[in-house]
Amino acid sequence: MPRVETPLTRDQIITAAENVLRRFGPAKATVVDVARALGVSHAAVYRHVANKAALRDLVVGKWMEQTMPPLRAISAASGPAPKRLRKFFDTLIAIKRRRATEDPEFFSAYRALAAGASALAADHVGELVELVAAIIRSGVKEGTFRKVDPVTTGRAVLLASLRFHHPVHSDEWNAPTIDEDFAAVWSLLMEGLCVSKSKRA
Incomplete structure (x- = not known):
């Protein structure tokens, strides 16, 4: 039976991305790393962010807004x-x-x-x-x-x-x-x- 993934929220993705960035740095961190940290398929993350640049913008945007x-x-x-x-x-x-x-x-x-x-x-x-x-x-x-x-x-x-x-x-x-x-x-x-x-x- 295929795995049913719980829908992700934007905040969950950003938090996971921040943790991945701390661990790997901006050069090596990828969308796949974020998906792995969340325990979901990379396709689930790609439903929210089109690419690594979009993921970057989410993280930077949150930091600036805070x-x-x-x-x-x-x-x-x-x-x-x-x-x-x-x-x-x-x-x-x-x-x-x-x-x-x-x-x-x-x-x-x-x-x-x-x-x-x-x-x-x-x-x-x-x-x-x-x-x-x-x-x-x-x-x-x-x-x-x-x-x-x-x-x-x-x-x-x-x-x-x-x-x-x-x-x-x-x-x-x-x-x-x-x-x-x-x-x-x-x-x-x-x-x-x-x-x-x-x-x-």
């Missing part, structure tokens, strides 16, 4: 824009560092996978820019930030701070001066963005 809720909340909150903007980046940096420390095997695999998921990465960065732009826009309105284009400036702030939160720079995050370096970069950014108290008076 970073977003606290950042969305900060962007949507009230309060002085300069403080919210700093809290946004402090939170973004803390999330990335925590993941790199708590799950280094998967973080390393994610870093390699994300490099190939250009469309997902572009969407992720696009949302980050919009969230930062929303804070900058409120700062312009309240008079704490200069009259700048929020989207262009949001993208510039993200680019200027990449070393401190982009996974490609994770090997640098344990540098003894990393927090001091970020403080210096942030001070420079805010000096250019903020309206001086004398001008606000």
Whole structure:
């Protein structure tokens, strides 16, 4: 009698894929490995993902989405824009560092996978820019930030701070001066963005 397989869920596939990536790494992990980890035929997994690239996108998409809720909340909150903007980046940096420390095997695999998921990465960065732009826009309105284009400036702030939160720079995050370096970069950014108290008076 042929084996009857229980229908898989997307979350089951992603969880199994994460475990396989930890074990084999992104170069060697395959859809067949994921099926074997789930105890099902590879055809059962292929009903949900067309190929290895689609499996990669599921894993990368979940990882990226998990970073977003606290950042969305900060962007949507009230309060002085300069403080919210700093809290946004402090939170973004803390999330990335925590993941790199708590799950280094998967973080390393994610870093390699994300490099190939250009469309997902572009969407992720696009949302980050919009969230930062929303804070900058409120700062312009309240008079704490200069009259700048929020989207262009949001993208510039993200680019200027990449070393401190982009996974490609994770090997640098344990540098003894990393927090001091970020403080210096942030001070420079805010000096250019903020309206001086004398001008606000």
